[in-house]
Amino acid sequence: MEVHDGHRHGPADLDHPPPGGSLEPILAGDVLVGWCPAPAPRHAAKRAREEAGRIHFERRAYLLGRLGHKLRSSVLALQESARQAAFGHDQLLHQIYDQAQEVGRRAAALESVALDPKDDPRSVVIGAVINLAAPEARTSLPGNAVVRVAETVLVDALTRTYEWMGGPGVAISVEPSGPWWRVGYTASASPGPMAAPELGEPLVRLLVESRLEGWLEVIDSTRVAIFLPAATL
Numbered sequence: 001m002e003v004h005d006g007h008r009h010g011p012a013d014l015d016h017p018p019p020g021g022s023l024e025p026i027l028a029g030d031v032l033v034g035w036c037p038a039p040a041p042r043h044a045a046k047r048a049r050e051e052a053g054r055i056h057f058e059r060r061a062y063l064l065g066r067l068g069h070k071l072r073s074s075v076l077a078l079q080e081s082a083r084q085a086a087f088g089h090d091q092l093l094h095q096i097y098d099q100a101q102e103v104g105r106r107a108a109a110l111e112s113v114a115l116d117p118k119d120d121p122r123s124v125v126i127g128a129v130i131n132l133a134a135p136e137a138r139t140s141l142p143g144n145a146v147v148r149v150a151e152t153v154l155v156d157a158l159t160r161t162y163e164w165m166g167g168p169g170v171a172i173s174v175e176p177s178g179p180w181w182r183v184g185y186t187a188s189a190s191p192g193p194m195a196a197p198e199l200g201e202p203l204v205r206l207l208v209e210s211r212l213e214g215w216l217e218v219i220d221s222t223r224v225a226i227f228l229p230a231a232t233l
Contacts, residue, residue: 009035010215010217010227011180011214011215011227012032012033012215013032013178013179013180014032015178016178017035018035022037022038023035023036023037023038024036024037024038024039024040026040026044026045026048027045028045028046028048028049033045033048033049033052034048034051056206056210059202059205059206059210060113060206060210062202063113063198063202063203063206064110064113064114066198066202067106067109067110067113067196067198067203068110070106070196070198071103071106071107071110074099074102074103074106075103077099078096078099078100078103081095081096081099082096102195105195105199106196106199109160109196109198109199109203112156112203112207113203113206117150117152117153117211118152119150119151119152120150121148121149121150122148122149122150122151123146123147123148123231123232124146124147124148124149124151124154125143125145125146126141126145126146126147126154126174126181126183126228127139127141127142127143127145127174129151129154129155129158130158130172130174130183132155133155133158133159133162134158134159134162134170134172136167136168136169137162137168137169137170137171137172138169138170138171138172139171139172139173140171140172140173140174141172141173141174142174142175145174145176145181146181146230146231146232147181147228147229147230147231148229148230148231149212149213149214149228149229150211150212153207153211153212154212154228156207157204157207157208157211157212157226158183158226160199160200160203160204160207161185161204161224161226162185163194163199164191164194164199164200164201164204164224165185165186165187165191165222165224166187166188166189166191166192169187169188169189170185170186170187170188171185171186171188172184172185172186173186176230177227179229179230180214180215180227180228180229180230181227181228181230182225182226182227183225183226183227183228184223184224184225185223185224185225185226186222186223187221187222187223189222190221190222191221191222201216201218204216204224204226208226208228212228212229213229214226214227214228214229215227
């Protein structure tokens with residue numbers, strides 16, 4: 001991301017520099033942390049790291065606030081439906097079940113943002129995770145697609161992307177892209193609005209870019225791609 005105007009470019013790849021001129025990579029050891037016009041200022045890597053930390057903190061704080069508000073709203077709605085059902089409104093029993101499911105989804109999303117992953121990064125076969133995260137998707141999955149990530153976060157991110165893109169019928173393809181594996185999602189139809197918009201792009205972006213050290217590319221309303229760091233078993 002360019003600090004002043006907010007333009008984003010990725011994934012982080014020395015062979016994939018931002019367009020629009022001659023830029024110099026900023027490296028922290030062997031890790032690419034940004035780009036800047038040459039010559040790079042002193043302490044550029046430290047400043048890039050600090051900027052990344054600030055963006056992550058603000059993104060996480062925003063999501064925590066929004067998801068907390070959504071969870072409180074759904075709990076209040078559930079409580080009101082339960083109160084009315086207790087006074088003889090039996091037709092609300094099915095609604096109570098649906099509302100309880102929504103409370104669970106929003107609570108799980110809040111937990112995903114609030115808690116850091118407990119498992120360390122390791123080599124994971126993407127195809128096995130997609131079969132678990134998107135059981136009714138149409139898939140094209142090479143057997144050698146392996147990434148080094150926290151597996152629980154990967155399952156969460158791929159599941160939420162599947163739901164964001166509309167669930168059953170979504171097409172998922174995996175293909176190499178330099179030092180990355182590109183996981184592409186294409187919706188079978190235009191996905192309907194989510195009950196809580198924060199469960200779509202904002203949450204997926206946080207999981208992919210902050211927890212998996214990958215990159216989320218939103219192509220249009222029916223197509224997204226996730227770039228994940230390639231690894232070997």
